[in-house]
Amino acid sequence: MQQSVSVEINGIRYDEQVPIRMLLVDFxxxxxxxxxxxxxxxxxxxxxxxTVHLDGEAVKSCMMLAVQANGRAITTIEGLAPKGELHAxxxxxxxxxxxxxxxxxxxxxxxxxxxxxxxxxxxxxxIRHALVGNLCRCTGYSHIVEAIRDAAxxxxx
Amino acid sequence: xxxxxIDHYLAPKTLQQALEALSLQHDGDAMCxxxxxxxxxxxxSRLVRPKTLVDLQHLPGINSIQFSPxxxxxxxxxxxxxxxxxxxxxxxxxxxxxxxxxVGDRQVRNRGTLGGSLCWNYFAACCPATCLALGxxxxxxxxxxxxxxxxRRIAIGDFxxxxxxxxxxxxELMLSIRLxxxxxxxxxxxxxxxxxxxxxxxxxxxxxxxxxxxxACTAARVAVCGLVSxxxxxxxxxxxxxGKSAKDQGAIAAAFQAAAxxxxxxADMWASPDYRRMLIQELGSEVAHTAFQRxxxxx
Numbered sequence: 001m002q003q004s005v006s007v008e009i010n011g012i013r014y015d016e017q018v019p020i021r022m023l024l025v026d027f028x029x030x031x032x033x034x035x036x037x038x039x040x041x042x043x044x045x046x047x048x049x050x051t052v053h054l055d056g057e058a059v060k061s062c063m064m065l066a067v068q069a070n071g072r073a074i075t076t077i078e079g080l081a082p083k084g085e086l087h088a089x090x091x092x093x094x095x096x097x098x099x100x101x102x103x104x105x106x107x108x109x110x111x112x113x114x115x116x117x118x119x120x121x122x123x124x125x126x127i128r129h130a131l132v133g134n135l136c137r138c139t140g141y142s143h144i145v146e147a148i149r150d151a152a153x154x155x156x157x
Numbered sequence: 158x159x160x161x162x163i164d165h166y167l168a169p170k171t172l173q174q175a176l177e178a179l180s181l182q183h184d185g186d187a188m189c190x191x192x193x194x195x196x197x198x199x200x201x202s203r204l205v206r207p208k209t210l211v212d213l214q215h216l217p218g219i220n221s222i223q224f225s226p227x228x229x230x231x232x233x234x235x236x237x238x239x240x241x242x243x244x245x246x247x248x249x250x251x252x253x254x255x256x257x258x259x260v261g262d263r264q265v266r267n268r269g270t271l272g273g274s275l276c277w278n279y280f281a282a283c284c285p286a287t288c289l290a291l292g293x294x295x296x297x298x299x300x301x302x303x304x305x306x307x308x309r310r311i312a313i314g315d316f317x318x319x320x321x322x323x324x325x326x327x328x329e330l331m332l333s334i335r336l337x338x339x340x341x342x343x344x345x346x347x348x349x350x351x352x353x354x355x356x357x358x359x360x361x362x363x364x365x366x367x368x369x370x371x372x373a374c375t376a377a378r379v380a381v382c383g384l385v386s387x388x389x390x391x392x393x394x395x396x397x398x399x400g401k402s403a404k405d406q407g408a409i410a411a412a413f414q415a416a417a418x419x420x421x422x423x424a425d426m427w428a429s430p431d432y433r434r435m436l437i438q439e440l441g442s443e444v445a446h447t448a449f450q451r452x453x454x455x456x
Contacts, residue, residue: 001164021160045265133263
């Protein structure tokens, strides 16, 4: 029922005993105390608010068990800008007013950060396609698309 | 929502360890978890309550695509994202690119695997029907009485049963999805229609054609998903496509009208039977056109 898990999160190693059925998102929030990763839909894996990086790739942390992360490296929103200066995406989201309530924002930033590594010069259509897994109920997405486009330009410099 | 209590979690590092874990379990007690994009939902909704989870993520050798002169072997743990990026499937097996590029979303494609999709065989999944149209063969491993590894190969049409059912025994592990070396002048395509972008298909159609030097079809396979009875071949459309070429638009449309009549379509909260028949016709004609273009090398 319990299982040990050893996982690196934002560069820090955590060794914990957890119930096998514990979701990774609950491990991050409740065991480790990193509450920037949000829980939106919790069940269907459709909202994307809990998106984190697993060995650099965007994944939904409600769709994984914590034990599946054993031996792997995770980056959460708290680790996106480790040196205290905001990530280009965070700056662009601020400048473009790409959030209102902000609940979905952490997940979108984590997804977009990996997307821009894969596709540094995306079209608006490609940005919109990349956002399929992230629900935002406030903004209507226009400002989010603009912010990701701006961040892409900034990151190519 | 939370999964029911899970007693054991195993993360085997070798195929032998994984097969031993599966062989020791009573039927249904242990489940393999690949990417978990279907299984996690099923566990959280308590549709399934495995006592033991066998995590396949550390198994070596089954998470990439191998190209050899006589076959293409897609490891069962190959993720959608890798299939979406793979350019060497173009032409004959491009339907797999079409399907993988629009499964779920980026986060799902980063985790979900082709083998997991086939073993789960959800009725509205893209990849089972696509592999059915491509004539794939499934390679399964298990242990014999002396705990030696043995493998068997089974045609995809025999592997896929009704929804959530396959011919895989609970002590077997899927190793690979095998496709014959692509014939010259073969093309395939897949397209789905869902309620929102990249959603589960209300209907999806996969078409594979081989053509001769003048562009006429010499062999065809058509498969449809979104049907409550599971992924199905449409034999009437396959027969009707033979001898036709891309310019025979009326005949291609008629082939998919026949498919729409032949297949058993259901009413549910997403679509009426008539709407599903219309989707089979419209998507089928479009997908066949793309498959012909790919077979003849035209874009």
